[in-house]
Amino acid sequence: MRFQFDGNQAYQLRAIEATADILRGQPRGTVDYDTFEMGELLGPVSNRIDITEDVLLTNLQEVQRRFGITVDSKLEMIEEEIKTAGGNKAVRFPNFSVEMETGTGKTYVYIRTALELHRRYGLRKFIVVVHSVAVREGVLKTLKITQEHLRAIYHNVPYRFTSYDSRSIAKVRQFAQSDCVEILVMTIDSFNKDDNVIRQSTDRLQGAIPLYLVQSARPILILDEPQNMESEGRIKALASLHPLMALRYSATHRNPYNLCYRLTPFEAYRGGLVKRIEVDSVRKEDDYNQVFLRLEEVRSNKKVVQAKITVHQRMAEGQIKEKAYLFKPGDCLSEKSDRPEYSSFVIDEIHAREEFVRFANGIEIRVGQTQGADQAELFKQQIRRSIETHFQKQKKLKAAGIKVLSLFFIDRVENYTGTVPPERGTDSVDGLYPGIIRELFDEAFNELKGKYPDFAELEPSAVRKAYFAQKNRRGGAVEVLDSTTGQSKEDRDAYDLIMKEKERLLGFREPVAFIFSHSALREGWDNPNVCQICTLNQTVSEVKKRQEVGRGMRLMVDQKGVRNADPKLNVLTVIANESYEQFVDGLQKEMEEAFGKEGAAPRPTNVRAKKTATRKPLEQLPAEFAELWERIKHKTRYQVTVDTAKLVTDVVAALNKVKIEPPRIISQTADVHVGDSVDKLDYRVGGKRILTRLIGRHSLPNLVEMIEDLIAHITPPVKLTRRTLASIVTGIKERQAALDNPQEFASQAARVIREKAIQQLVDGIQYEKDGNWYDMTEWVETEETVSDRLVPVENSIYDQIVVQSDTERKFAEKLKKRKDVKLFVKLPNWFKVTTPVGNYNPDWALVMEKPDEDDTLLYLVRETKSTTVADELRGTENQKIHCGEKHFVGGLNVDFRVVTNADELP
Template identity: 30%
Template sequence: MKLKFKTQPYQTAAVQAVVACFNGQTPQYGGVRYRLDPGEKKEAPASPQSAFDLEADVGTVVDQEAAFRNADVILSESALLDNIQQVQRLQNLPVSSELVKTKVSKVNLDIEMETGTGKTYCYIKSIFELNKQYGWSKFIIVVPSIAIREGVAKSLEITSDHFLETYQKKARFFIYNSKALHHLESFSSDAGINVMVINVQAFNATGKDARRIYEELDDFQSRKPIDVISANRPILILDEPQKMEGGKTLDSLVNFKPLMVLRYSATHKTTHNKIHRLDALDAYNQKLVKKIAVRGISVKGLAGTNAYLYLQSVDVSTKKPPEARVEFELKLASGQIKRVVRKLSKGDNLFVLSNELDQYRGYVVSDINAITDTLSFTNGVELLVGEADGDVNEAALRRIQIREAIKAHFDKEQALFQQGVKVLTLFFIDEVAKYRDYSAADEKGEYARVFEEEYQFYLNEVLDLDETLYIKHLKGIAVEKTHSGYFSIDKRTKKLVDPEMGKKATEADDVDAYDLILKDKERLLSLSEPVRFIFSHSALREGWDNPNVFVICALKHSDNTISRRQEVGRGLRLSVNQLGDRMDHPSIVHDINVLTVVASESYKDFVAALQKDISESLSARPRVADKAYFTGKVFNTTDGPITVSEDRATDIEFYLIQNGYVDKKRNITEKYHQAKKAGTLEALPDELQPHAEQVFELIDSVFTEAQIVQPEDGRKAKKLEPNANFEKQEFKALWSRINRKAAYNVHFDSDELVTKAVKALDEHLRVTPLQYTIQRGSQSSQVTIDGLKDGTAFVLQDSIVETNGNSIHSAVKYDLIGKLAEGTQLTRRTVADILRGINMAVFGQFKTNPENFIAEANRLINEQKATVIIEHLAYDPVEDKFDLDIFTSGQTKQDFSKAGNKLQRHIYDYVLTDSNVERDFVKELDTCTDVIVYAKLPRGFLIPTPVGDYNPDWAISFKEGAVKHVYFVAETKGSMSSMSLTPIEQTKIDCARKFFTEINKRYAPENVRYDVVNNFGKLMELVK
C-alpha cells in the first residue's frame, strides 16, 4: 500500500498564512551565490550514505567552492508587520502590535495546529511554497526527540512524489549525523531545495558527538560544522517548540544564524507572532481528527465483602430482554477458584452459578437496565458498566483493560473490515519484561500471556457468527502473530530492552526501536500484515502517528507527567483504507473515525482530566463577547472581507444581551449553546441578517467551557438488529426502486463558462487594498528614569490607518494564469480568455493586492463553474446496486440511550436524529397511519455529485391509494428557503433531483418522489 496525499483546504490555509507574511519580498531563485569555505583539503574516506539521503542527486551542483545561501528578507520591519497583521485580521486572530523578536531571530512566526491534522505535511509544503514564491531553499527542521526526527524523515520520504506532481521538483533531505558531514557540503553547494533534519540532542547535549558540531574537525577539513551550516542563513522550522524553550537550547539555536524561525505546535507555551490557529475545537468541529470514546474502569469497594464482580457490558437485542456480561469467581470441581465471564439474565442467582461460593449469597439479579447501563441485585448492590467490585488488585485491573481493548478492537474491526480499513490497537507499557520475559521458556511476559488468553476467549465468540469474509480473515491469523512488541534492541544480545536502560544505550540503538512503527507505516496498514495489536514503551508517545490506531490502552500507573491529550494524541489522525485514501468524507467521517481510549480510571475522571487539558490549551482564545472584541474583526463574505465597525459590533453585543446569550461579564451563556444546538436561536436584527453566518462564526470564536466536546462513553454504543419492518415487502419494494448506483457526466462549452465568469468578476470582484498604520506620539512633558524603563516616556497621540493604492509588488513575478488554473482546475487557455474579457478597472486591482485578487477570482470562477456543471449534468445508471446489508453489516455501534421512545414503523426500534427538526419529523412520521415503513438512510448510501457525495435522509413507503406518491425520499432541512442553504447544500440537492428523475425514467416511472421538507406537514402536502 502507498499512502495518498491530497490538497486539503485547511492545510493550504496554514501554508498560505506563512507565505502571505512575506508579500513584497523580491524572489531570488537559486539563492545568493557565495564562496563555500573549502577548509584544509585532506584525503578522507567517504562516509556511508544516510538511510534517508534519498534525493542526493537532485538539484544543480556546481564546483565545490560555489554555494548558495538564502536571500535576506528585504522587507522593512513595518512592511513585514503590516503583512502579519493582514494575515491575522483575515483569520480574526489577535493582531500583533509589533514584531516579536528573540535572540535567535527578528522574525518568529507561530503556527498552531492540533495533533493529527498534518502539521508535518504543512511545514513540508510551506518549504516548497516559500521556494516557489521567494526562492528560499535552505531549511533546517529542528525536533526535540529521535522519535519525532525519524517520523519527520519518513514524512519527507513518503510525500516526495506527491510534491513532485505539484511543484515539479524534489527536496534533497538528510538527517544530521556528526559522523557523516559530507552532507553539509551538498547542503551548501546545491541550488535546489535542501532540508536538514536535526534533533536538539545533536547540538545541545554534553556528549562527545554533540560537541563536534562546534569543533574544528580533522575529518571536515579543519572546519566547524556549525560555521558551514550558518553560512546558508537557513530558515529554521521548530517542531514542538515548547520542548525547546530552555535558555541553553535558545543559545544554541542562535549559532545557526537563521533567516527566520517558524514554530509549529498544538501547544505553544511562549507566544510570538501567531499567524494561524487550528486548535482542538477547530479540528473537531471541522471533522479533521477522530472523535474520542472512553471506556473507563472504576474500582468500587464495599465494606465487609470480598465478592469479586466486574460488569463488562449490557447487551441488547430486539428478540430478548437485556443481558449483563459479568465476570465473577467460580469454584471448580477441584476446589480451585477461577474467574469467568458469563451472561446474566433477570433472576439469575450468583450463589448458584458460582457453585455456592459464600461471598455471593444474596446476589440475585433484580434488574438489568440498558438505558442506564446498570446491573442491580436483590441485596441492594448496583454496578455500572465498567465498575469492578471486591478484590481488584493491579493484575486484575490490567486484565480488565486488555479485555476491554480487545473487545473495542473487534467491535470496530467488524464494522470497518468490509470498507478495507485495517484496525490497530496500541498498548503502552512501562517495561519490556511485562511483554517479553527472557527468563520464561516461551519468553512471554505477563501482558503477552494475558492478551493471548483474552484474545482467544473473545475470538471464539466472534467465530460463532456467520461465515463471512471477515470471519475467514480472522481464522487466517494465529494469535501469536496478531501482536508484536516494538522496543529498543540490544545490538549485542539482539534482545528487546527498555530505552532508558543503561549508559550503554546509544542513539543508534534507539533508532531500532522505531523502525517498524515509523518506517514501515504502510506495511502495518495492510490487511495482509497479521499484526493488529502493538505493545510499545510509553516513551514512544511522541512521534508515533499511524492513522489507523483506533484503540489506545495505557497499562501503567497514571502520573502527572503525561497529560490526557498526550495519551490520546497518537490516535487522532484520520484513518486510511487499503488504497491509501483517507476516510474523511464529511457524511461518515465521525462514524468511522472514533478513537477508543481504555482508561485505568473511571470514565468521569478521565474525561474531566482530558477536558481540563483541552481547556488549558485554549487559554489564548478570547473569553469575552463584547463590543471591544467584535470591533475590527473581519467577515469573510462572497463579496470580499468586510471589517466590523463599532456600530455593527454594538449591534452584535446588544443582540447577545437582549436574548440572554451573555451574562453581565459578557461570557457566553449555556442558553446560547443550547439554542444553537436545537436550532432555535433568536433572529438577528435586519442590519446583521445579511451576514448571519459570519456573525455566529465570530460569536462561536469566543470560548466557553460548554464548547469542549464531551467524549462518548465507549460502552454505551450498541448495535441494534433490524426489526420485523425490515422484512416487509413494502420496504423491499421501496429499496428496489432507490438502490441504483449511477455515474454522472458533464459536457459544456467552455465559451459559456468564460462568458459567465467574466460577468461575475466584473460585478463582484472587489479586492481589499493593503493597509498600514501610522502612529504619532511625542515625549511626555516630564521624562523620568522609570518612564524610560517602562516605555511611558513617550505618549501615543493618534493612530491613522492608511490604504496603499499603489503596488508594492512590482518586483514580484506572479504566474497569475498558473495560480488561477491551479485553483479552478481549468486550462490555462480558458483562464487567459476569462482575464482578457474582464474590465480593465477590475483587472487593475491585481496590482494593489495580488494574493487577495487571486483568492477572490478563484472563488468567483469556481461558483460559475458549479452553476454551469449543474445545468449540463446528466446521470447514467450503472448495473451495480447498493446491497441490502448496507443497513446491517456496515452499521457502527451507537449510543441509543437518548434516542427517545421505541418506534413502530422504522426498521430499527430506535433512530438517532441530528436536530430538533428531525426529532419532530420522526414523532409524526412514526404515528401516521398512512406510513407503512420508513428508514433513516445509512451513511453509506451516497449519490455522487461534482461537489462531493450526497447522503439523503429518509426513505418512506406509504399505503397505496392513500397518497399519490407511494415511495418517497426526503431531505429534512430547518428552512425551505434556498437562501438559507449553503451553495454546496443547494448544489447537492439539485443533483439529487436529477438523479431520481433519471432513476424514475429508467426503472420506476413516477413511483419515487424526492424533495426537501422542513416538517411532516410539508411532506404530506407533497405526497398527497
C-alpha cells in the first residue's frame, strides 16, 4: 500500500495560504552563508526576515479579517535571554497559531507550509518540536509518506528531513550548513535541560556546542501540540534555539498566540471532513445491591489528609444515587451514605504518597479503583462489544478494500501485561487481577470468531498488539517501560508496526487489528482506519474526550491508499463506560471551552440590576389589609388517619404493576451530529440491548428489614410493623424478580408505601386552629431583588410586587389594573402551612368587591399555576395544594382556589 494524497483540499490550502501571507512583502532570499564560524566549521546557511514587525502585524490583521477571526492589536512575542556562542543575548520572536481539528491533516499542512515558505521567500531551516516519542514518530512517518507527493507539487525542490538524535550530532551540522530545505524533528525533552547533549561541548564538533550551530541557522519553529510546551522551562528552551518565528499547530490551543486560521471541530464534522461519531454506552443499570465505593482522589496539606470517595447515598424519596464526599481517617462511610451497609467501612488509613485508603475491615482501595462496581464484568462486556462491532464493520467494509482497526485505552497497564494468577480475583479489587484484559479479549475473540470466516482461523495473540509509553511517577519511579526499550522482540515489533509501519498495519495480510495503549496514543498518533475506540477505565475517563476520539477521526483509506469519503462508511464507534448523554455533554463542554458558546445573544447589561420593594408603614396600612390579615394569619394543626388494611391492598396492587428488572449491563447506541447553523452537538438514540443479567451472585437479603430501613429514612418517615411489611412482600406476584434485585424492589416498595400512605393522609386530613398566628410585624420594610422580578403597583402594601414566574407576573399586572381589587399581596416565604408532605407556601391573598354588591368584600387566597389539571402538576405539589385548601377552607373559613390567570376571579 502507498498512501495517496489530494493536494487540492480547499480547507488545507486556506491554512497554508493564511500562514504564508503573514510574510507578504518579504523578498525571496538567495543562499546566504553567514560569516559566523566555529573553529574549523564552515558558516551556517541562515534564515532571515527583512520586513518589519509593523508589516508583520498588518499582514496578520488582513489574514484574520479574511478568515473571520478576531483581529489582534499586537504581535505576541516571546522574549528571553539566552546563551549563544557570542555570550548572553536578549532574543524575541513572533508566534502565529493555526487551529485545526484532529484528523484533518494538520501535520500535512505544516510540512507543506514549510515548503511554501521556501517557494515564496527562500526560507530553508525548520525545526518541528514535539512533546512525545509517539508524536515524533507520527511526524516522521508523515514526512516519509508525503515526500513524493510534495516533491511533485514543488517541482522536485531538494528538501531533507531527519530526527534529532544525541548520538548523531553530525545531523546538527548538516542542518545548519546545508543550503537545501532542512526539516529537523526534535522532542522538547531533548533540549530543555542544561545536561542535554545538545548543550554540551563535543569533540565530534571540534569542541563546539551543537546548540550554537542550531541557533546560527535562525530556524523557524513548527510547534506540534504547543499546549504541552507552555511551562516556563519549556518556553525558555524554545527561545534557546534563537528562532526567527514560531508557527503553532493544534486542535486544542491553550494560548492561541496570534491566531491566523481556524477550522473548528463543528465545521469539520458538519463538512464531512472527519468521521461521524457513534457512542455505544456500556454500563450497569438498576444495581445497588452491593456496597459500592470509588476512590476519586487523595488530598493532603500540612494539617490534614482527606480522601474523596464516591458512595451510593440514600435519598429522601428512598432511591439510591452516586455521590462523592470528603472523608478523613476515623470516618465511617455510613455517616454520609445514610446506609447501614457501609457500617464496616471505617477509614483506618489514608496514604497520600501511595494514594490509597485502607478500611478497618481490611479492604484497601487505590485512586481510580472501585469496589462493588462489577468492573470485571463491565470490562468483559465492553471488550465483547468492541470485538463484535469490529467483526461486523470488517465484514461490511471489506468490499471497499478497507481494513478495520480497533483501539483500546486502558488505565492500569498491569491489567493487560500482568501474569494471570491461578486464583483469579483473589486479593483483588472488584474482581480485577493482572492480565485480566488480555484474558478477557482472548476468550471473547475465540467465542465470536467462528461466525466470521476472515477471523475464524486466527489466534487472538496474532491479532492484538500493545504500545505503552514510559510514565514517570513521583519519587522517580517508572510505571511502564517504553516499547522502544522493551526487553522482548515482541515489544520492538509492536512499536514498529504501530508507530512506523502504517501501510503494513492497514494491509489485509497483516493480522493485527486490535491495538492496546495506556496514554501514549492519546495525542499525536492516529490511524485513518481506527473505527472503534474502547475506553477500559476503572472509572469514567478524565482524559480529554477530544484527545481520545481524535485517534480515529481521520477518514478511512482503502488498500490502494486512497481516501474514502463516504459518510455512511466513515463512522467511529466509541465503546464508552458512561451514558451517551454524559459522553456528548462532556465533548460539548470541551469544545465550548476551546471555542466558546456560539449563537448566544448577549444579555442586556442592566437586566440583573437590583431594585427595592418598599412596604408602607404598619400604621398606614389600609383597613382592608388588617381584616384580610385577621382572617388568614392563624396557624393550624392537622389530624390524619391511616387504614392499614387498605394501605396493604393498595401497595400490593401498585407493586404488582411495577416491573422489577434484574440488575444488568446494557448497551445503547447514539449517533452524534451537529446542527446546520448552531455549533452544538446533539444525538439520536438508537437501539438498546441487554448484554448480561447480574443475578444469583449474592446471598439473599431480608426484604422486610430493607424496606423497614428505607421507609424510616424517607421524607416524611413512615412507620409500619414488620407484620404489615411481611404481608406486602408475600402479597406480590413476582417474588423471584424481587429476589433477583432486592435493592430495587425495596426502593420501589418504599416509594409506593410512601405514595399510598401520603395519599391516605392527604385525602382524610382535617385542620383546626392551634391558638398561634403569624404577626403582622414579620412583613419586612424592604425587599431587594433583581429588577426583572418586580412589578410596580398601587393597590398593595408594597410599592412593587416581587414575582417568581411569568404566570405570577401576568397575574399581578392584571390585578393592579382591576378596579374591583381593593388590595392584593404576594404572601412571603415565611408564611407556611404544615402538611404531611412538607410546608406549603401559598401565592396570593386579596380583597375585592363582590360582583353586583358594592358594599360586600371578598377575602380570598389564590394559588397561580400554569395549569389546574391535577394530573399535570407534580405529585407532591398537588398534595400540598390540596392540604392548603383544607387549611384555609376547613380550618379558617377562607375562600381558596387554584387559578391560571386573573380572569378566573369572581
